Amino acid sequence: MKKVIGIIGGMGPLATADLFRKITLHAAVASDQEHPRVVIDSNTDIPDRTEALLHGGKSPVPEMVNSARRLERAGAEVLVMPCNTAHCFFDEVASSVRIPMLHMITLTCDALRARGVKRAGLLATDGTVRTGIYQNAFDDNDIALLTPPPAAQAAVMDIIYGGIKAGKLDYDASAFRAACEGLLAAGAETLVLGCTELPPVFELYHLDYSAVDPTLELALGALRFAGCPIK
Amino acid sequence: MKKVIGIIGGMGPLATADLFRKITLHAAVASDQEHPRVVIDSNTDIPDRTEALLHGGKSPVPEMVNSARRLERAGAEVLVMPCNTAHCFFDEVASSVRIPMLHMITLTCDALRARGVKRAGLLATDGTVRTGIYQNAFDDNDIALLTPPPAAQAAVMDIIYGGIKAGKLDYDASAFRAACEGLLAAGAETLVLGCTELPPVFELYHLDYSAVDPTLELALGALRFAGCPIK
Structure with a gap:
């Protein structure tokens, strides 16, 4: 039984689409049904990460945690986050859910x-x-x-x-x-x-x-x- | 305030990624935060649509409805379904949620x-x-x-x-x-x-x-x- 992949997205949306496309193109499968289920929250309410880290902008963590929890509730069994800068907040997001999160x-x-x-x-x-x-x-x-x-x-x-x-x-x-x-x-x-x-x-x-x-x-x-x- | 777009996906996954990419590339915006939020359920548990229509295969409707409702719960305010064949079941899916659904x-x-x-x-x-x-x-x-x-x-x-x-x-x-x-x-x-x-x-x-x-x-x-x- 394949596990369900959850994507904390929107950082930015095109990067999210790029990750999803790569997950799809690199699955060695022969039908739709053999692909893993993927749930995505392209949450563009997440504030800019660089702005928060270097210029005192609003913290992105609360919205990242909202997305992580929504994806967990939707059935995700592992989380990924296609944004390098967001990995500065990795521990705070990963500790907000019970499922594992992969570190890019x-x-x-x-x-x-x-x-x-x-x-x-x-x-x-x-x-x-x-x-x-x-x-x-x-x-x-x-x-x-x-x-x-x-x-x-x-x-x-x-x-x-x-x-x-x-x-x-x-x-x-x-x-x-x-x-x-x-x-x-x-x-x-x-x-x-x-x-x-x-x-x-x-x-x-x-x-x-x-x-x-x-x-x-x-x-x-x-x-x-x-x-x-x-x- | 932009509305949240929900995508009933997985029919197939590459088509879902293609729709999401097109939504992103055609938004005339200047930052991540101006893009609409998009939630996606690439639900590869949905059985093949052609198989169901022509060869007595398992109905895709229950899993399509599951996705529609999950997306509604996750905050989607409008649903889209990037699969032409799936539109044969449009009315059954659209009537299972309170939010509108666009007809491709x-x-x-x-x-x-x-x-x-x-x-x-x-x-x-x-x-x-x-x-x-x-x-x-x-x-x-x-x-x-x-x-x-x-x-x-x-x-x-x-x-x-x-x-x-x-x-x-x-x-x-x-x-x-x-x-x-x-x-x-x-x-x-x-x-x-x-x-x-x-x-x-x-x-x-x-x-x-x-x-x-x-x-x-x-x-x-x-x-x-x-x-x-x-x-």
Whole structure:
């Protein structure tokens, strides 16, 4: 019997759709009925995570907990949260429910270790970068983490907030491209798409740098937990 | 205040992900928080609709009703159902909840009328074709409906069940292409992608015939109902 996957979503909605699509495309099944049941709360009432972490904005925790509990009531047996920055609040959300919750950043570290990566470049929001959530996990695993210099980091923030979250399909990605190339030139073997809006960014703006996709790692982790064969 | 959209999903999961993505990409908003909240039950316990309609399979209605009620309890203020064949059971599901439900096939007819289409070709499952659910709606709107001859219809069924629902990314789409071209050669001005698995089919197998996408019409209808600006 496959387990029911619950997605705390809306951080942002496109990242949520991306995770759900990856869960679906990577299930090695032959009919609708063999896919795991997935319940999603794309809760756009959750306040911005970076704003809360760095600028004294409203805490996202109460609404994240509301979603976690709603999903548990709807039958979810495991929770996932496709937002890297939101993982700064992981413990508070995970402790609000009785069902387990998978940790996207831990899963990403596992994937990098499995590939033998020793030095990775982080593309993420200011909130994720400054709280050191990737840095701490990577330190524990002896993986060196490079982050972009300030101007390049600003380009990363801008493609996330001014490009994808603002829904601009014609956004000029050249400054972001330069940020990616800067990390690779500095010795990063691969890029960590450390914001769940970035896999859709790579797809929409046709970027093809070597990258590890935490959303994909979370999708595979959820399928494994649900007992669903993977392809 | 934007209304909460509920999606009765899992028929199939990829069609559900496709609808959610279209709702997200067509919202003319500038931040996560401006998107409508969307709750989704990708309920893969719902039995196959065509099987129930044509071969005496188990009724999908009880599980569809379970999903509808769960979504209503989770706060949904309008329901949508991204599965054409499932619309044969529309009245039974809609009458099980107090919130309104949007009808994908009616919305598709509205879109064809708005474009001045007089003759359209239907690509759909045997269940959708034989129950006449499109035929009836089109008759009411004076739009002629062409359906594929038996061998071509078999190719349509096969790409849906043997291709997309079975997750075969390397499926040979040539017989399906011939079915599309047959309808256009017979005078169809455009093709109705009358199975929600077909927009992902067109995308994955790179088909670009003139087509109306009921999933997109449903996404736009849901955004309008939710009070969200559209792009």
